[in-house]
Amino acid sequence: xxxxxxxxxxxxxxxxxxxxxxxxxxxxxxxxxxxxxxxxxxxxxxxxxxxxxxxxxxxxxxxxxxxxxxxxxxxxxxxxxxxxxxxxxxxxxxxxxxxxxxxxxxxxxxxxxxxxxxxxxxxxxxxxxxxxxxxxxxxxxxxxxxxxxxxxxxxxxxxxxxxxxxxxxxxxxxxxxxxxxxxxxxxxxxxxxxxxxxxxxxxxxxxxxxxxxxxxxxxxxxxxxxxxxxxxxxxxxxxxxxxxxxxxxxxxxxxxxxxxxxxxxxxxxxxxxxxxxxxxxxxxxxxxxxxxxxxxxxxxxxxxxxxxxxxxxxxxxxxxxxxxxxxxxxxxxxxxxxxxxxxxxxxxxxxxxxxxxxxxxxxxxxxxxxxxxxxxxxxxxxxxxxxxxxxxxxxxxxxxxxxxxxxxxxxxxxxxxxxxxxxxxxxxxxxxxxxxxxxxxxxxxxxxxxxxxxxxxxxxxxxxxxxxxxxxxxxxxxxxxxxxxxxxxxxxxxxxxxxxxxxxxxxx
Numbered sequence: 428x429x430x431x432x433x434x435x436x437x438x439x440x441x442x443x444x445x446x447x448x449x450x451x452x453x454x455x456x457x458x459x460x461x462x463x464x465x466x467x468x469x470x471x472x473x474x475x476x477x478x479x480x481x482x483x484x485x486x487x488x489x490x491x492x493x494x495x496x497x498x499x500x501x502x503x504x505x506x507x508x509x510x511x512x513x514x515x516x517x518x519x520x521x522x523x524x525x526x527x528x529x530x531x532x533x534x535x536x537x538x539x540x541x542x543x544x545x546x547x548x549x550x551x552x553x554x555x556x557x558x559x560x561x562x563x564x565x566x567x568x569x570x571x572x573x574x575x576x577x578x579x580x581x582x583x584x585x586x587x588x589x590x591x592x593x594x595x596x597x598x599x600x601x602x603x604x605x606x607x608x609x610x611x612x613x614x615x616x617x618x619x620x621x622x623x624x625x626x627x628x629x630x631x632x633x634x635x636x637x638x639x640x641x642x643x644x645x646x647x648x649x650x651x652x653x654x655x656x657x658x659x660x661x662x663x664x665x666x667x668x669x670x671x672x673x674x675x676x677x678x679x680x681x682x683x684x685x686x687x688x689x690x691x692x693x694x695x696x697x698x699x700x701x702x703x704x705x706x707x708x709x710x711x712x713x714x715x716x717x718x719x720x721x722x723x724x725x726x727x728x729x730x731x732x733x734x735x736x737x738x739x740x741x742x743x744x745x746x747x748x749x750x751x752x753x754x755x756x757x758x759x760x761x762x763x764x765x766x767x768x769x770x771x772x773x774x775x776x777x778x779x780x781x782x783x784x785x786x787x788x789x790x791x792x793x794x795x796x797x798x799x800x801x802x803x804x805x806x807x808x809x810x811x812x813x814x815x816x817x818x819x820x821x822x823x824x825x826x827x828x829x830x831x832x833x834x835x836x837x838x839x840x841x842x843x844x845x846x847x848x849x850x851x852x853x854x855x856x857x858x859x860x861x862x863x864x865x866x867x868x869x870x871x872x873x874x875x876x877x878x879x880x881x882x883x884x885x886x887x888x889x890x891x892x893x894x895x896x897x898x899x900x901x902x903x904x905x906x907x908x909x910x911x912x913x914x915x916x917x918x919x920x921x922x923x924x925x926x927x928x929x930x931x932x933x934x935x
Contacts, residue, residue: 451488451489451490452488452489452492453486453487453488453489454486454487454488455484455485455486455487456484456485456934456935457482457483457484457485457934457935458481458482458483458932458933458934458935459480459481459482459483459932459933459934460480460481460483460930460931460932460933461479461480461481461930461931461932462477462478462479462480462481462928462929462930463475463477463478463928463929463930464476464477464478464576464926464927464928464929465926465927465928466923466924466925466926467906467924467925467926467927468908468909468924468925469909469920469923469924469925470924476924476926477507477928478506478507478508479504479505479506479507480504480505480507481502481503481504481505482502482503483500483501483502483503484500484501484502485499485500485501485532486498486499486500493538494537494538494539495535495536495537495538496535496536496538497534497535497536498532498533498534498535498536498551499530499532499533499534500530500531500532500533501528501529501530501533502528502529502530502531503526503528504526504527504528504529505524505525505526506525506526506527508525509522509523509524509525510522510525530550530583531550531552531583532549532550532551532552532583533549533550533551534547534548534549534550534551535547535548535549543591543592543593543594544589544590544591545589545590545591545592546587546588546589547587547588547589547590548586548587548588549585549586550583550584550585551583551584551586551588552568552581552583552584553567553568553586553588553601553603553675554568554581555567555675555677555688555690555739555741556739556741556757557686557688557741557742557743557755557756557757558741558755558756558757558796558798558812559579559755559796559798559800559810559812559831559833560578560579561579561757561796561812561814561817561818561831562757562796563737563739563757563758563759563761563794563795563796563816564688564690564692564737564739564740564741564757564758564759565581566673566675566692566694566697566735566737567584567586567603567605567673567675567692567694568581568582568583568584568609569581569582569584569609569610569611569612569697570582570611570612570697570818571611571612572611572612572613572614572617572818572819573612573613573614574614575614575907575923575926576889576907576926576928582609582611582612584605584607584609585605585606585607586603586604586605586606587603587604587606588601588602588603589601589602589603597680597681598678598679598680599678599679599680600676600677600678601675601676601677601678601679602674602675602676602677603673603674603675603676604672604673604674605672605673605674605675605694606669606672607667607672608664608665608667608671608673608694608695608732609697610662610664610697610698610699610732611697611698613698613699614923615923616920616921616922616923616924617921618657618658618660618921619919619920619921620919620921621660621699621700621701621728621730622658622660622701622704622726622728622730623657623658624655624658624704624706624724624726624728625647625655626920626921627914628640628770629700629701629768629786630768630782630784630785630786631784631785631786631787631788631822631823631824631825632784632785635782635783635784635785636784638780638782639770639782639784642772642776642778642779642780642782643772645776645778645779646724646772646775646776651715651716651719651721652715652719652720652721652722653708653721653722653723653724653775654711654713654721654722654723654724655724655726656723656724656725656726658704658725658726658727658728659725659726659727659728660728660729660730661727661728661729661730662699662729662730662731662732663729663730663731663732664732665695665732671695673692673693673694673695674692674693674694675690675691675692675693675694676690676691677689677690677691677739678690683744684744684745684746684747685742685743685744686742686743686744687740687741687742688739688740688741688742689738689739689740690737690738690739690740690741691736691737691738691739692735692736692737692739693735693736693737694734694735695732695733695734695735696732696733696734696735696763696821697732698732698818698819698821699730699731699732700730700731700732700733700766700768700786700787700821701728701729701730701768701786702729702730702731702766702767702768702769702786703727703728703729703768703769703771704726704727704728704768704769704770704771705726705727705728705769705771706724706725706726706727706771706772706774706775707724707725707726707774707775708722708723708724708725708774708775709722709723709725710722710723711723722775724775731766733763733764733765733766733787733821734763734764735761735762735763735764735821736761736762737759737760737761737762738759738760739757739758739759739760740756740757740758740759741755741756741757741758742755742756743755743756749801750801751802752799752800752801753799753800753801754798754799755796755797755798755799756795756796756797756798757795757796758793758794758795758796759793759794759795760791760792760793761791761792761793761794761821762791763787763788763789763791763792763821763822764787764789765785765787765788765789766785766786766787767783767784767785767786768783768784768785768786769781769782769783770782770783786822787821787822787825788822788823788824790823791823792816792822792823792826793815793816793826794815794816794820794826795814795815795816796812796813796814796815797812797813798810798811798812798813798831799811799812805837806836806837806838807834807835807836807837808834808835808837809832809833809834809835810831810832810833810834811830811831811832811833812830812831813828813829813830814828814829814830814831815828815829817829817916827852827853827855827916828852828853828855829850829851829852829853829916830850830851830853831848831849831850831851832848832849833846833847833848833849834846834847834848841895842894842895842896843892843893843894843895844892844893844894844895845890845891845892846890846891846892846893846905847888847889847890847891848887848888848889848890849886849887849888849889850886850887850889850917851884851885851886851887852883852884852885852886852911852915852916852917853884854882854883854884855882855883855884856882856883857882857883857912857914882912883911883912883914883915884911884912884915885909885910885911885912885915885916885917885918885919885922886909886910886911886917887907887908887909887910887917888906888907888908888910889905889906889907889908890905890906891903891904891905891906892904892905899933899934899935900931900932900933901930901931901932901933901934902930902931902932903928903929903930903931903932904928904929904930905927905928906925906926906927906928907925907926907927907928908925909922909923909924909925
């Protein structure tokens with residue numbers, strides 16, 4: 428880690444030296460941010476979930492005016508949590524005060540390397556689409572899902588981008604090549620969705636889920652006799668070959684007051700899909716209250732990243748006859764690779780059978796976002812969206828509907844911002860399995876979050892207050908509350924806990 432810091436400082440020194448000799452134009456900035464959060468719900472007791480400090484540096488250097496420039500940033504993040512360790516670890520700074528590095532940009536841009544053709548090479552983010560945060564046409568960078576309060580952020584990747592814009596035309600063609608696939612960064616709670624042997628099954632066919640549930644119930648209904656351990660999840664990345672490079676092409680143009688674009692992407696889903704779950708049993712040396720030996724259940728899960736192709740279209744503009752209200756539409760037709768999963772608990776329950784079935788169907792599906800915004804007056808700004816398909820939903824059987832409303836109240840010459848964001852899952856029928864082992868007329872599912880109340884719905888309420896008492900200083904306090912059905916997007920255990928947060932940031 429010290430070598431990384433030394434290298435970063437060396438690069439900065441080199442750029443400074445070049446600037447001194449060639450009179451390079453340099454714009455730079457920095458910030459320090461402290462982010463403290465507490466999990467206040469869905470936990471046994473309130474706990475500190477985040478306690479990190481971030482030092483960020485960014486640089487924009489024009490090496491040759493109107494011809495060559497460099498853009499880069501780097502963030503040093505101190506996690507604020509010491510690691511459990513043996514005594515030797517207490518002598519290591521990386522254990523006592525862990526930190527890591529992040530970068531969202533480190534690229535060079537050559538303007539008009541050929542007539543009307545710009546080139547950008549290096550670590551960068553290329554975000555397509557017209558919608559607010561929910562962009563089904565934007566697939567070149569994986570989403571950063573680790574932090575729910577910063578939903579919509581992307582993970583940078585190394586890529587080559589070219590833009591062709593003939594003369595003063597509003598028509599632009601962008602082509603991007605991403606040599607190496609990079610997956611989404613997932614939250615810790617996502618283990619409950621992709622690997623937990625007690626979670627709900629991802630099979631698309633209800634009959635397959637029913638068969639798997641019946642076999643699993645043979646031991647889950649007697650959990651006093653089993654110690655179900657945290658699974659070991661292995662992610663298999665696509666092979667780093669030329670054939671697996673991701674490509675994207677986008678054509679954009681202006682028609683009246685509306686920007687429009689058509690796009691194509693070929694690559695992989697950034698969200699992993701399970702293809703194998705194998706459980707084995709071993710003696711623990713412990714006994715239940717009735718003297719029955721307790722078996723430990725170990726589960727190995729393998730996840731992969733299915734291929735996909737995406738055709739996209741979006742438009743965005745203003746409506747003069749509605750007081751310049753903003754309007755946008757963004758849609759994507761996705762062609763997925765078929766993915767199958769094998770579920771095997773035959774070593775835990777001798778009478779069980781191997782169950783296999785689709786987790787992603789091969790048939791195409793659509794994702795889209797429709798939204799609008801409106802400035803009511805100088806103080807109040809509102810946004811509304813309808814979302815067909817959440818960011819982590821992949822496959823025709825997985826798509827659900829959502830809505831989002833955001834309101835900003837700006838006071839004291841915009842030095843005080845009161846914001847309330849709400850995202851809701853449109854209620855839909857619960858397709859719980861017709862599994863009634865005891866004949867009482869109720870579904871008997873022992874999966875985490877499973878219910879039998881007929882309709883699924885959930886909600887996120889995200890209020891915050893941000894104050895800017897002086898230039899360069901930002902103070903924010905707020906909460907992130909999750910409500911709803913145990914199988915809903917925001918109600919399920921995999922969604923994580925509700926949070927309260929305080930953030931302080933100084934930038935210059």
